[in-house]
Amino acid sequence: MLLGRAVQHLLSYVSPAANSNAVQFPTVSFLSDWQVLGPFQIGTREATWGADPLERLGGFRALEYNNASTFRSSLAANGTIGWSNLTARVPIPDVFSATAELNVSFPEIDWQGLRDVYGWAAYQWQAWARGQIVVQGDETEFLELYTPQILEFWVDNVHYFGGDFYDFRRVPVTLRLSPGIHRLDVRLLRDVRAMGGVGHPDMQIKLDLVRRVSQGLSVVTQSGGSYVLLSDFIGEGASLASPYASVVLRNDGIHDVEVTGIHINANVGRVELLSPAIRIVAGQTRPVAFRIRTLPPNGQSPARGSIFINFQYRVDGEDEDQTLTASVQPRIVSAGKPHKVTFMHPGGIVSYAILRPPSQKAIESARANQAFPIFLNLHGAGVDVDSDVAKEVMDPLPDLQAWVLIPTGGTNWSGDDWHAWGFADVEAAVEMIEDWIQRFDWKGPGVDVNKWLVAGHSNGGQGTWYALTHRPDKIFAAAPISGYSSIQNYVPYTFSHVADPGRTAIKDAALLSYKHELLLSNTKDIPILQQHGGADDNVPAYHSRLMSQLIQEAGADSDYFEVPGEGHYWDGVYTTEPLTDFYERQIALEAASVKGAPLNLREFSVVAANPGDTGPKHGVEVLQLATPGQIGRIDVVFDPLTLACIIRTTNMRMFRLPPYFRDCSFVQVDNQDISTIFKPSTAPDTLSRASGQWEISSQQALQDPSQPPPRLGRQLGPLDSILRTHGAFSIVQHSPQTAPIALQISRNLHQYFAADTSITTSYSTALNSTGNIISLAINETLPPSSAYPDFPIQIRSGNVFIRGPNNIPTLIPHIEGRGLAAVFLRPLPDERLELVVWGVDEASLSVAARLVPMITGTGVPDFVVMNREVLWKGLEGVSAMGFLGNAWEVSSNSFIAG
Structure with missing residues (x-):
């Protein structure tokens, strides 16, 4: 019956009047008939812990459609829901691509009643949708599957976790599908932070399948062009703003490849890889960084015409090198205008920011040897800083005596909401300005990289609060604009699955750095102007009103300006009259301050x-x-x-x-x-x-070799401290069965942070690198910690041994049928970290891998031990979790069941 509908579906694409000799059937298509099961409750950012009630029944993949079946759900009348049918919009596919558009809603749920009581948290739900992919013909098709707004899905019996929750379209999943019908099960997660809290809580999902022509090494494309990251060319001489560039390459072959060389147009200059050899394993995507040494202007500008970048690579098992070409059309920007400048992120990738140097008028009014401060502009969620709108927000104030800098934070969502990864990007962008000054032999005012005026809108307003509370000595003034107070306060975690307070307290504690409301004492003596639209229905003005109250209660102060009738964003939101006066006054006061004067300190x-x-x-x-x-x-x-x-x-x-x-x-x-x-x-x-x-x-006391290594600097913090890597991540496969999870983690780190990863089976190679390590191990394959062999968390005979507080030992056993998994940090030299991702078997390893940092707000502490029950219980399925102390001991405030 299903095959018959599939054939009818394909025949419907053929026009009856078409010449039979010209008919081309689409190779791949979606069926329009979908089945939906839901909704069920879900808490803010809870899905990484599992918390899917259907997993108790073996998962959605184990269920077959039955319109008489009912399932318990706290969201529905009578506490039960059932299956429903959905007709997707399936545009006529061509021979290269197919699309399915789903509008998922549950009008029978009293959403307004739930929201009246619980607020935005009630507009979050989860459900599953099942569709079919039809592959026509006699050959296996090689496809890219794009899954915007989706975190988790199954294709036939293969599980994929990570997806593309923010619609980056950076790393699609690649599929090899044989002829026939293939089942696609998609977990739907409605997230208010990503999808909004206004209107009816529906979800609009658009899934795309794109046929791949190449099955080897290829250049990743986005919006129709190569994903090449290159600085702008500046001025009449068309000088490159920065020498750093990168191209994203993907290996869709069945063998690993090694990139060994690079060449570029002769008129542009010489080019060199930043790493002598870059290995890209089968199925992996990596950004390949390189440096361009441009030639001096010689009548033929290097920015005229396309730039062709040729990579030399070799496939494992082959003797001859091959060449892959990426091209980019350079962009020339007039001198003095905002332009794209690239730089090296500490994580070993090329990132970029928008830089506006001081204007000629600002230069002429500067004092001799004056160094201008930095006006740091933090963008909101989903904003491309290279767009005209983002670059031009400060155009009404062209003559500020400051270097205007708009960093990306790593991605359009600023990596992790301007925290570990995103703020490292900010600080690297700040340091880049001195390189820019030297590169262009700048004769104007220098830059004071330790003096910042920070302003940010929406998520950038939240980022401004983070900067204020975490870098107070660098900031002489700040303006949070329409910013939310904290992740926890924006969309409360009310609808998360019930869990023991011992567990929830640790999850909350792992998010303390995001809780700006508790850190406002650090803002004392820093001038702050808050601005918010009075009619903002995206980030309610309550957030700014609350922060203005809490600042005073913390002994600090701010001015608060609310714009009646304005929403979340409007033209000129960055340059209203109060903000303009604030910027100019604070920059002038900073310029007039006496450098090196003794601090006039109060309490x-x-x-x-x-x-x-x-x-x-x-x-x-x-x-x-x-x-x-x-x-x-x-x-x-x-x-x-x-x-x-x-x-x-x-x-x-x-x-x-x-x-x-x-x-x-x-x-x-x-x-x-x-x-x-x-x-x-x-x-x-x-x-x-x-x-x-x-x-x-003394440093000698801190590094006493007879004691456990001290935990300092970049090693401190919960699990997301692994993001403070200095160099590309090394993902180590300690057993061959970990290969799919290695690719998943690599894909997710690049999707959500634009990060680079090296996948290897050599632990020693990873230990000799500069970046942090992610070790993947099954059962007994995990080696001891290289820096601390007596580490308090050990794997013994498939069980987890924890030497807890006061050296009390606890063995968390593997119980047949429940699995056992763990994630935990271990020390490495030079403030590096190793993140262990362990499972007693492959299924358990996939549970542990869900907690590798990806989207913010999940609250994962230094270590977690769990079994498969987390997949439906969420946090309550955790057996042990907590923090590691200053000598890597298990902290007294950790939770260990039993």
């Missing part, structure tokens, strides 16, 4: 949720917390009469004091006089607490 506080992402306040910097996963605080009071400096700490293990504290008559920390232990030096002093007393630490 202040430093608050840190994670020292790994928190910079100093007035030079005082948190280095380690006593208990991770809890807020740490340093309160400093200066007595103007006695010149005493009084410090009180909360949850503090190690911190740094700047040299000016030696000018105090005495320094007291937690009622202990430490003046006598200061060293005669101009360097900062590092204080650490041991046996209840504060003492000056």
